Amino acid sequence: MNQKASADVVILGGGVVGCATAYYLSKLGVKSIIIERDTVAGHASGFALGGLSPLGGVGIPGPLETLSLESYRMHAELSPTLRAETGVDSEYHLQTAVTAAYTEEEAAAIQSRIPWQQAQKGFRVEWKKGDDILAIEPRLAPGVIGGVVTQYVGLLDPYKLTLGLLQGAESRGAAMRHGSVQGIKYQGDRVTGVQINSGTIHCEKVIVALGSWSKEASPWVGVDLPVEPLKGQILRMRVKGPPLLYVSWGHSYAVSKPDDLVWVGTTEELVGFYETPTKDAQDSMLKEALDALPYLLDAELVRQTACLRPVTPDGLPLLGMAPGKQGVIIATGGGRKGIHLGPVMGRIAADLATQGSTAYAISSFAPGRPMAQVSVAAALADPFRF
Numbered sequence: 001m002n003q004k005a006s007a008d009v010v011i012l013g014g015g016v017v018g019c020a021t022a023y024y025l026s027k028l029g030v031k032s033i034i035i036e037r038d039t040v041a042g043h044a045s046g047f048a049l050g051g052l053s054p055l056g057g058v059g060i061p062g063p064l065e066t067l068s069l070e071s072y073r074m075h076a077e078l079s080p081t082l083r084a085e086t087g088v089d090s091e092y093h094l095q096t097a098v099t100a101a102y103t104e105e106e107a108a109a110i111q112s113r114i115p116w117q118q119a120q121k122g123f124r125v126e127w128k129k130g131d132d133i134l135a136i137e138p139r140l141a142p143g144v145i146g147g148v149v150t151q152y153v154g155l156l157d158p159y160k161l162t163l164g165l166l167q168g169a170e171s172r173g174a175a176m177r178h179g180s181v182q183g184i185k186y187q188g189d190r191v192t193g194v195q196i197n198s199g200t201i202h203c204e205k206v207i208v209a210l211g212s213w214s215k216e217a218s219p220w221v222g223v224d225l226p227v228e229p230l231k232g233q234i235l236r237m238r239v240k241g242p243p244l245l246y247v248s249w250g251h252s253y254a255v256s257k258p259d260d261l262v263w264v265g266t267t268e269e270l271v272g273f274y275e276t277p278t279k280d281a282q283d284s285m286l287k288e289a290l291d292a293l294p295y296l297l298d299a300e301l302v303r304q305t306a307c308l309r310p311v312t313p314d315g316l317p318l319l320g321m322a323p324g325k326q327g328v329i330i331a332t333g334g335g336r337k338g339i340h341l342g343p344v345m346g347r348i349a350a351d352l353a354t355q356g357s358t359a360y361a362i363s364s365f366a367p368g369r370p371m372a373q374v375s376v377a378a379a380l381a382d383p384f385r386f
C-alpha cells in the first residue's frame, strides 16, 4: 500500500459526521485518516436539503434536545470559521420558517409543540391564523387553517459544509484516503488497525461514521448497529418570483436556496440501498407541491436527487464507545437531522477518541441500548421533523 499506513485515529466514512470528527480532532492537535470508498459527501451528506431545524424531530423535546440546540449554536460559529480557514462558504444563513396546517389534526400537532418551542432562548415562535399565514406567503394554496412561524431556522449547502470540514481538517494534518473498509483489527479487545481493500492502516482509535452502511460494521465492533437506509428524494425547480420562505405542510416542504432554485421534498422510502431517483417519487412530490403551492405549475424541473438517511429503530443517533472494545467509537444514525447534528456528533466523537469521555450527556445514545421502534408513520406525523 503506497499510502501513509498509520494514524492516531482512523475514521470510517467521509460524510458530514466523519469529516466533522476529523475537523474537531484536528483542532485538538490529533491527526486522522478518513477512509471513504466513494467521494467526500458522495451520499446523504452531499444531497440533503441542509435545513437546520433544532426545535423538532424525534427526541426533541426529549433526549436529543440539548444536542440539537448545541449543534444549532455550533453551526453559527462554524460557518464563518470554515470560510476564514478554507475559503469554503457553506452558504449558511438564517431563514424564517412557516409550518402550515390544512387540517385540524395538523394544527393540533403543531400547536402541541409551541409552548416548549417558545421557552427556548434565541427563537421567536408564533402561532398565526390562516389569513396571517397567507399574508406572509400568499403563494400558499387557500384553505390554510393556521400555522407556526419560526424565527429562525438555519439553511446551508451540506456538500460545501462537509467539504469545508474536510479541508479544515486537512490543513492541520488530516487526510482522506480512497478505500473500502473491510474490518477492524484487534489485539485482545484493543484496536490495532483498520483493514481496507488495499492493506492495513495501523491505529489505536477507530470512529465508525458509515451513515446508512453502519450496520455492516456490527461484526467488526462487537455490537449491533441497527441502522437502516431511509431513502429521500428532492426536486430542484426553477420558477419566477421572489424567493420562497422555508415552507412546510403535511409531509412536504419547499424553500428557495442560494442557487435560485426552489427545492421541494421529500419522500421517506424503505427500499434498501436503492439510491436512484424515481418517476413515482417525482410524480408524488409534484402533486403534493402543486396542492400547496400552485404557482409551481409554471416551474421547470431542473434536477432530481435521492439519498439515504441513516435511521435507527428509536430514531436517535448511536453515539458512544463500543462496549467491550478499547478504542472503538460509534458516531452514526443522524437520521433526518444528520447535517444539523453533524458538528455536535463530530465534537463528541473527537472528545471520546482523545479523552475517553465527553462533557455532553450521551447515555441515551449508547450503542447496544435497548430500542423501542418509532414507526416511519409516527415520525412523519411530526410537523417539525425537517
Ligand SMILES: Cc1cc2nc3c(=O)[nH]c(=O)nc-3n(C[C@H](O)[C@H](O)[C@H](O)COP(=O)(O)OP(=O)(O)OC[C@H]3O[C@@H](n4cnc5c(N)ncnc54)[C@H](O)[C@@H]3O)c2cc1C
Binding pocket: 012, 013, 014, 015, 016, 017, 018, 035, 036, 037, 038, 039, 040, 041, 042, 043, 044, 045, 046, 047, 048, 049, 050, 051, 052, 179, 180, 181, 182, 209, 210, 211, 212, 213, 230, 231, 232, 233, 234, 265, 266, 267, 306, 307, 308, 309, 310, 332, 333, 334, 335, 336, 337, 338, 339, 340, 341, 386
Ligand atoms: C432527502 C434528504 C434530505 C435531508 N435533509 C436534511 C436536512 O435538511 N437537515 C439535516 O440535518 N439532515 C438532512 N438529511 C439527513 C442527512 O443527509 C444525513 O443524516 C447525513 O448526511 C448522514 O451523514 P453521515 O456522515 O452519517 O452519512 P453519509 O453522508 O451517508 O456518509 C457515510 C459515508 O460512508 C461511506 N462508506 C460506507 N461504507 C463504507 C465502507 N465500507 N468503506 C468506506 N466508506 C464507506 C459512504 O460512501 C458514505 O460517503 C436529509 C436526508 C435526505 C435523504
